Amino acid sequence: MSANHRNQIKRLVFTVRDADCTQCSLAIEKKLKGLDGVIKVGSSVMLNKLYVDFDETKLQLSDIEESIQKSGYAANLIRKTCVQPENR
Amino acid sequence: MAKDPVCGMFVDERTAKLTAQVRGVTYFFCSETCMQEFLAPEKELRTLKIGVLASVLLSFPILVLTYISLLPPSLTRYSLFAMESPIQFVIGWRFYKGTYNSLRNKMGNMDVLIALGTTTAWAYSTAVTFDSAAFIFHGVYFDTAAVIIALVLSGRLLEHYSKSRASAAVRKLADLQPTLARRIENGTERVVPVEEIRPGDSLVVRPGEKIPVDSIVIEGSSTVDESMLTGESVPVEKSVADEVIGATVNLSGILKLRAEKVGQDTALSQIVRLVEEAQVGKAPIQRVADRVASFFVPAVISVATASGLFWYFFGHIGLDFSLLAFVSVVVISCPCALGIATPAALLVGTSKGAQNGVLIKGGEYLEIAGKVNTVVFDKTGTLTVGRPSVTDIVPLDSIGQDELLLKAASAEVGSEHPLGQAIVKVAMDRSLNFQKVQHFEAVAGKGVRAIIDQDEILLGNKHFINENGIELAGSEALLTQMEEAGKTIVIMSINRRLVGAMALADTLKISAKPTVDELKDMGIEVIILTGDNPRTAKAISNELGIKTYFAGVLPHEKQGIIEQLQKEGKIVAMVGDGINDAPSLARADLGIAIGSGTDIARESGGIVLIKDDLRNVANAIRLSRKTLSKIRQNLFWAFAYNVLLIPIAAGALVPLFGAQIYGFLPFLAAGAMAISSVTVVTNSLLLFRFGTTTRMEGRG
Numbered sequence: 001m002s003a004n005h006r007n008q009i010k011r012l013v014f015t016v017r018d019a020d021c022t023q024c025s026l027a028i029e030k031k032l033k034g035l036d037g038v039i040k041v042g043s044s045v046m047l048n049k050l051y052v053d054f055d056e057t058k059l060q061l062s063d064i065e066e067s068i069q070k071s072g073y074a075a076n077l078i079r080k081t082c083v084q085p086e087n088r
Numbered sequence: 089m090a091k092d093p094v095c096g097m098f099v100d101e102r103t104a105k106l107t108a109q110v111r112g113v114t115y116f117f118c119s120e121t122c123m124q125e126f127l128a129p130e131k132e133l134r135t136l137k138i139g140v141l142a143s144v145l146l147s148f149p150i151l152v153l154t155y156i157s158l159l160p161p162s163l164t165r166y167s168l169f170a171m172e173s174p175i176q177f178v179i180g181w182r183f184y185k186g187t188y189n190s191l192r193n194k195m196g197n198m199d200v201l202i203a204l205g206t207t208t209a210w211a212y213s214t215a216v217t218f219d220s221a222a223f224i225f226h227g228v229y230f231d232t233a234a235v236i237i238a239l240v241l242s243g244r245l246l247e248h249y250s251k252s253r254a255s256a257a258v259r260k261l262a263d264l265q266p267t268l269a270r271r272i273e274n275g276t277e278r279v280v281p282v283e284e285i286r287p288g289d290s291l292v293v294r295p296g297e298k299i300p301v302d303s304i305v306i307e308g309s310s311t312v313d314e315s316m317l318t319g320e321s322v323p324v325e326k327s328v329a330d331e332v333i334g335a336t337v338n339l340s341g342i343l344k345l346r347a348e349k350v351g352q353d354t355a356l357s358q359i360v361r362l363v364e365e366a367q368v369g370k371a372p373i374q375r376v377a378d379r380v381a382s383f384f385v386p387a388v389i390s391v392a393t394a395s396g397l398f399w400y401f402f403g404h405i406g407l408d409f410s411l412l413a414f415v416s417v418v419v420i421s422c423p424c425a426l427g428i429a430t431p432a433a434l435l436v437g438t439s440k441g442a443q444n445g446v447l448i449k450g451g452e453y454l455e456i457a458g459k460v461n462t463v464v465f466d467k468t469g470t471l472t473v474g475r476p477s478v479t480d481i482v483p484l485d486s487i488g489q490d491e492l493l494l495k496a497a498s499a500e501v502g503s504e505h506p507l508g509q510a511i512v513k514v515a516m517d518r519s520l521n522f523q524k525v526q527h528f529e530a531v532a533g534k535g536v537r538a539i540i541d542q543d544e545i546l547l548g549n550k551h552f553i554n555e556n557g558i559e560l561a562g563s564e565a566l567l568t569q570m571e572e573a574g575k576t577i578v579i580m581s582i583n584r585r586l587v588g589a590m591a592l593a594d595t596l597k598i599s600a601k602p603t604v605d606e607l608k609d610m611g612i613e614v615i616i617l618t619g620d621n622p623r624t625a626k627a628i629s630n631e632l633g634i635k636t637y638f639a640g641v642l643p644h645e646k647q648g649i650i651e652q653l654q655k656e657g658k659i660v661a662m663v664g665d666g667i668n669d670a671p672s673l674a675r676a677d678l679g680i681a682i683g684s685g686t687d688i689a690r691e692s693g694g695i696v697l698i699k700d701d702l703r704n705v706a707n708a709i710r711l712s713r714k715t716l717s718k719i720r721q722n723l724f725w726a727f728a729y730n731v732l733l734i735p736i737a738a739g740a741l742v743p744l745f746g747a748q749i750y751g752f753l754p755f756l757a758a759g760a761m762a763i764s765s766v767t768v769v770t771n772s773l774l775l776f777r778f779g780t781t782t783r784m785e786g787r788g
Contacts, residue, residue: 013364015125017128021198021423022377022378022381022423022426022431023190023196023197023198023381023382023385023423023427024186024189024190024195024197026195026378026381026382027193027194027195027197028193030193030195031193042369042370043368044367044431044435045427045431046367046428046431046432046434047255047364047367047435048129049367051368071192071193072188072189072192072193074128076124076128077121078094078125081352
């Protein structure tokens with residue numbers, strides 16, 4: 001990955017509601033993983049948080065939000081940060 | 089002073105437009121997003137509470153009417169239908185909504201099971217109510233549906249409370265974020281929101297106030313309470329050029345600071361982010377549970393259907409009891425307890441770590457830390473303080489110790505060599521009054537020459553002294569002995585006459601010995617890895633009671649040695665500096681980085697220790713072991729629960745007690761289900777009792 005490309009990877013953090021069981025978050029994760037440009041998805045049932053690392057050159061925030069909405073759960077974007085790939 | 093409860097930003101009460109009242113407290117928000125973020129879970133909780141209350145209240149008359157004949161049978165049935173249907177479709181609407189989502193995503197969940205179970209009871213009872221002629225038995229089971237919903241909702245409410253207790257530690261950490269700071273603007277102090285602070289700003293912090301952002305002290309000295317971030321209960325002394333961490337509390341003096349890191353870059357923000365993100369990385373142990381959870385629902389429905397059909401066609405217990413067998417199985421099964429077993433313990437374990445300055449970056453690291461059986465320590469800077477200090481002052485002439493030190497220190501005052509600086513430091517610690525130096529000259533790699541009171545002082549290594557034609561005479565043996573103990577010797581002469589020597593060594597951190605002892609008590613093998621010479625490595629190993637050490641290892645060879653150990657079947661944790669030792673930390677099964685500043689995210693390693701206290705290596709491993717065993721317990725109970733109770737619900741006890749047990753088995757099923765996930769979370773909460781080691785003395 002070129003240094004330039006790296007900067008395009010963003011991490012979104014959402015709070016997800018009504019999805020307090022493992023299967024609910026697994027469902028959202030599965031849906032997002034199907035999108036081209038999504039690099040990593042993770043969720044925490046305990047904190048009701050959803051993390052999405054995606055490539056900004058391939059996808060837009062609205063695509064991700066739409067995909068979450070389609071899975072039937074409500075998500076609230078709380079943070080958007082750059083990903084430092086050397087750390088994870 | 090108001091603070092946004094979500095993002096922690098300062099909000100001016102006078103101009104704030106976004107406010108909300110919750111449980112008698114007024115909250116102020118910086119933005120619509122934050123307000124929504126705060127209110128949505130509150131609203132959800134309220135809906136849930138109303139649901140619990142309403143379903144419990146409505147269940148009572150339903151139970152009374154079901155079990156006491158107050159009305160004629162058919163009127164009873166119509167009344168029950170009228171009372172239960174709102175529970176089923178209004179209060180219970182969430183289960184249908186969840187089912188719809190679940191089917192749409194092709195991922196079965198809890199809601200499907202509850203909706204299926206209760207709808208079955210409701211539909212059968214409704215059919216009996218409106219067309220009783222078509223049925224042999226006229227009993228209705230509206231009470232079953234109502235009680236299941238009431239119990240399941242109560243269980244969710246309890247689960248909500250226990251989950252928020254588990255996540256409270258993370259919230260508390262985020263709440264440490266200071267809101268206001270005193271900034272010096274054109275020579276005057278002005279109070280500003282922390283968000284306005286930029287790197288380079290000058291700040292003032294008075295005693296009792298929080299340090300607003302990560303900064304460097306530029307004036308004043310004080311003690312600072314860092315316990316909230318490092319777990320260190322003893323206040324830390326701070327003076328000019330020291331680093332102070334945002335959110336820690338200034339205790340005694342006024343400090344003037346230069347802001348270094350702000351916003352997302354502060355140590356606190358990094359810690360909060362790390363703890364949160366640690367919940368996301370999946371521990372391998374969780375994957376099994378997740379896999380089971382993903383095919384759990386279809387499997388349970390199959391078992392339930394099979395048992396219903398079995399009892400109807402082969403057990404001949406009647407349509408109603410056969411349906412109740414189906415309902416019991418569906419309702420008792422609990423994929424939630426399985427799903428939450430790992431995350432609940434992980435959250436409590438990692439939060440407990442964060443409170444003590446141990447940052448575990450994810451479940452996978454915690455799991456491996458719980459299995460580690462070998463700990464490899466880097467020596468210089470990890471086990472030792474990383475710079476030499478004077479260990480022996482040996483007069484070899486009639487000169488006294490203090491005089492020897494005084495002359496040596498005076499001669500070295502201008503020296504930039506670490507050995508020279510160490511000598512100056514002891515003299516300063518003993519508050520000796522330095523003598524004036526007339527001439528000073530440093531001979532690179534050898535020593536110094538200085539003139540004090542017309543006396544020529546030479547201070548340096550053996551070569552330097554030899555070169556200057558000074559006889560070491562009978563002192564050789566003593567000097568060699570000190571060298572063999574891994575020490576560096578500095579020899580001094582006055583006017584070409586040998587007067588004494590000083591031994592210097594990189595000393596062990598005070599936490600080194602107790603940590604090694606503790607690790608050994610835990611059954612862990614301890615190994616030293618160092619680039620230093622074998623003599624020094626041996627001396628340090630002896631002092632610490634460590635049998636295995638690798639000395640003279642070049643930086644690029646460190647990884648090879650770790651691989652070697654791994655090949656011997658050891659599960660290796662490497663402890664070192666998170667930046668310089670990064671490759672070997674990455675090579676080991678687990679890297680433990682000893683923090684070297686506020687840039688926590690840059691440190692490599694699965695576990696980062698914020699404070700430079702080696703005892704946290706032992707604490708990290710013990711906490712991981714405890715958490716891992718809690719996860720195993722949780723998973724065991726969650727599996728055992730389903731494995732034992734599903735057969736009972738399916739009718740394992742019918743041959744013993746008869747089909748009549750289906751009269752109340754669905755209630756028990758719902759009750760058991762309701763408490764199962766709460767039990768798992770509550771069991772995890774016990775991890776908050778974990779105590780860190782504070783032992784400071786090594787063993788004999």
